[in-house]
Amino acid sequence: MVRRSLALVTLLLTPAAAWAGAWFGESDLYLQAGGVERSAVDAAGEMHADDVRLTVRSGAVSGYILGVDADLHGENGEITGTIGELPVVLHVAEAFDGTLAYDGIAGDQRLSGVVSPQAMSATLGPCRAVLGLSGRAYEGMLDCGATGIHPIALALPSSLSDSTNEEQVSLVLALLFAARVQTTPS
Numbered sequence: 001m002v003r004r005s006l007a008l009v010t011l012l013l014t015p016a017a018a019w020a021g022a023w024f025g026e027s028d029l030y031l032q033a034g035g036v037e038r039s040a041v042d043a044a045g046e047m048h049a050d051d052v053r054l055t056v057r058s059g060a061v062s063g064y065i066l067g068v069d070a071d072l073h074g075e076n077g078e079i080t081g082t083i084g085e086l087p088v089v090l091h092v093a094e095a096f097d098g099t100l101a102y103d104g105i106a107g108d109q110r111l112s113g114v115v116s117p118q119a120m121s122a123t124l125g126p127c128r129a130v131l132g133l134s135g136r137a138y139e140g141m142l143d144c145g146a147t148g149i150h151p152i153a154l155a156l157p158s159s160l161s162d163s164t165n166e167e168q169v170s171l172v173l174a175l176l177f178a179a180r181v182q183t184t185p186s
Helices: 002-013 165-183
Strands: 029-033 036-043 046-049 052-057 060-065 068-075 078-083 086-094 100-106 109-115 119-124 127-134 137-143 149-155
Touching (some): 029 052, 036 052, 052 165, 060 165, 068 086, 068 165, 078 100, 078 165, 086 109, 086 165, 100 165, 109 165, 119 165, 127 149, 127 165, 149 165
Antiparallel strands (some): 036 046, 046 052, 052 060, 068 078, 078 086, 109 119, 137 149
């Protein structure tokens, strides 16, 4: 009960502007996709583990996670770059309640979704991910049709809570794309 009360007090004292986009509640990055789990130590926007090297800085998310390269740059509601070997063009908009919506393409695959403090969803080509905030992480399922439905979870580092809308969407997209690659047989 004390924990919930403290969380409520924190929520009530948080400025409305801080509610935009994702929930940042962990000190490190965490991704679970199917049977694969990774935690990456975060040092001021640089996340490192054996197969994770991501940097979030100056409107860009770059590096790799679980064998997927990401080089995404965002500004003024636009994200461009590459993920895997696919060129990416996305449009990002913030709703009145702080929810971030994105829509665009990666190669010839449609990408779209929403990111909010309570939930996130994404369409990544043939796959659909739906996650809700559960404790300190987003948890849900990744459904890629014929390749099956897989559990997925992610937690975002608290050091990135001041990141731009474009940085938040780029990071979430990189994580979800890596999860898709991990759960889809070659």
